Amino acid sequence: EAHLVESGGGLVQPGRSLRLSCVTSGFIFDDYVMHWVRQAPGKGLEWVSSISGDSGSTAYADSVKGRFTISRDNAKTSLYLQMNSLRAEDTALYYCATSTGGWSGDFDYWGQGTQVTVSS
Amino acid sequence: EIVLTQSPGTLSLSPGERATLSCRASQILSSSYFAWYQQKPGQAPRLLIHATSNRATGIPDRFRGSGSGTDFTLTISRLEPEDFAVYYCHHHGGPPHSFGQGTKLEIK
Numbered sequence: 001e002a003h004l005v006e007s008g009g010g011l012v013q014p015g016r017s018l019r020l021s022c023v024t025s026g027f028i029f030d031d032y033v034m035h036w037v038r039q040a041p042g043k044g045l046e047w048v049s050s051i052s053g054d055s056g057s058t059a060y061a062d063s064v065k066g067r068f069t070i071s072r073d074n075a076k077t078s079l080y081l082q083m084n085s086l087r088a089e090d091t092a093l094y095y096c097a098t099s100t101g102g103w104s105g106d107f108d109y110w111g112q113g114t115q116v117t118v119s120s
Numbered sequence: 121e122i123v124l125t126q127s128p129g130t131l132s133l134s135p136g137e138r139a140t141l142s143c144r145a146s147q148i149l150s151s152s153y154f155a156w157y158q159q160k161p162g163q164a165p166r167l168l169i170h171a172t173s174n175r176a177t178g179i180p181d182r183f184r185g186s187g188s189g190t191d192f193t194l195t196i197s198r199l200e201p202e203d204f205a206v207y208y209c210h211h212h213g214g215p216p217h218s219f220g221q222g223t224k225l226e227i228k
Contacts, residue, residue, distance in 0.1 A: 035217075044208060045208055045210075045219040046219065047218070050217070059216070060215075062216075106170045108176075110166070112164050113164060
């Protein structure tokens with residue numbers, strides 16, 4: 001069974017950077033599209049970014065484009081999210097998720113999330 | 121960008137009752153790329169329904185998804201205590217991905 005564990009969250013000042021990680025196991029990591037989804041306190045789900053299995057394709061929500069970078073290391077079965085120029089509105093619980101169905105697949109498995117708080 | 125609007129925002133029902141949750145899209149969607157998730161407090165979302173009407177692994181048959189075009193529905197035939205949670209619809213036809221704002225199913 002797929003297992004995803006996020007880390008790297010924390011309290012950071014506006015304008016600073018943070019790098020999130022998602023370590024996975026239990027599935028063939030290279031084969032799956034991976035995503036970051038966030039959830040602001042008391043709010044719904046917001047898709048953030050996606051990356052293909054070979055890292056050849058990436059996509060970003062308009063709200064993070066130009067500030068966030070998604071990447072993966074297939075040898076380490078890990079997903080990353082480099083977050084720069086952080087804003088208060090980036091405060092959220094960040095989940096990583098898989099898509100076994102490819103670029104247009106549903107989000108089959110989710111981690112438990114890592115909390116990011118942007119505040120001075 | 122596709123906007124998904126869920127209704128009602130909150131649904132108050134008793135165990136044993138039938139729940140009907142709706143999700144309306146701002147444009148016609150392919151039923152192949154429509155999913156539902158359940159989220160309980162303090163937990164990650166869990167995939168319930170994929171491709172509009174297919175239950176994910178381990179999901180009991182009291183959960184049923186249906187719909188086409190712009191209107192999609194999640195029906196829970198007989199509510200169990202563990203079904204009270206927040207439910208999200210999701211269009212995953214390719215980035216950008218869209219989620220509905222959620223329907224909270226609470227115990228009456």
